[in-house]
Amino acid sequence: MQAWGVTWRRIANNVRSSSASTAFRNAVKVAFSDKYLFYTNVTISVTLSSIGDIMEQTYEVYNKEQDKYNPKRTMHMAFSGAAVGVLCHHWYKILDRFIIGKTFDMVTKKLLLDQLIFSPIMIVTFFGSLALFERDPVENFKEEIKDKFLTLYHAEWLVWPPAQVINFYFLPTRYRVLYDSTISLGYDVYTSQVKHRKSSLKSLSQESKLSGAC
Numbered sequence: 001m002q003a004w005g006v007t008w009r010r011i012a013n014n015v016r017s018s019s020a021s022t023a024f025r026n027a028v029k030v031a032f033s034d035k036y037l038f039y040t041n042v043t044i045s046v047t048l049s050s051i052g053d054i055m056e057q058t059y060e061v062y063n064k065e066q067d068k069y070n071p072k073r074t075m076h077m078a079f080s081g082a083a084v085g086v087l088c089h090h091w092y093k094i095l096d097r098f099i100i101g102k103t104f105d106m107v108t109k110k111l112l113l114d115q116l117i118f119s120p121i122m123i124v125t126f127f128g129s130l131a132l133f134e135r136d137p138v139e140n141f142k143e144e145i146k147d148k149f150l151t152l153y154h155a156e157w158l159v160w161p162p163a164q165v166i167n168f169y170f171l172p173t174r175y176r177v178l179y180d181s182t183i184s185l186g187y188d189v190y191t192s193q194v195k196h197r198k199s200s201l202k203s204l205s206q207e208s209k210l211s212g213a214c
Helices: 002-015 020-031 037-062 071-098 104-131 137-170 173-213
Strands: none
Touching: 037 071, 037 173, 071 104, 071 173, 104 137, 104 173, 137 173
């Protein structure tokens, strides 16, 4: 966390002396430079994962599916977003290093690798990072993967292929996570719903068992 604070203070110092428009351009340039790109990508992923969960919780409170907003849930989703941001940052750099060019064949190869290799890794990371906060992490992780993996993987195939064609064909490497996270905002609402819908059903089941035991 200290490194994060130092990084963003340096970015602020680099742009503080400029006019507003120039400062914004400089901030973007510095934030997406090779030196600070990792911190920028993780920050973007954490922020949008948090916003996605806040939106989903607001909807659930409005529909009376839960009593009130749960900040711990958003913190857990933010942690998951950080893990995903780290993976995305390195994945896109690896893809662009070994598959060079923007021809149809190159974009197709990246798209297939992204869907067949990276998407499953991302889903496992999502459930694994959130399982760390559960009472029984290992058993909860196994149960989540068994019950929810295919649901999210099917959704991945619906959402990401067309989005990633734009990402791989038009955008430079440094903007891939920003684009990915922006598209993910709506998808993060869905993943939050999938994850915590199960938790709610599980809680009801446990309550039924307890009441039956009494």
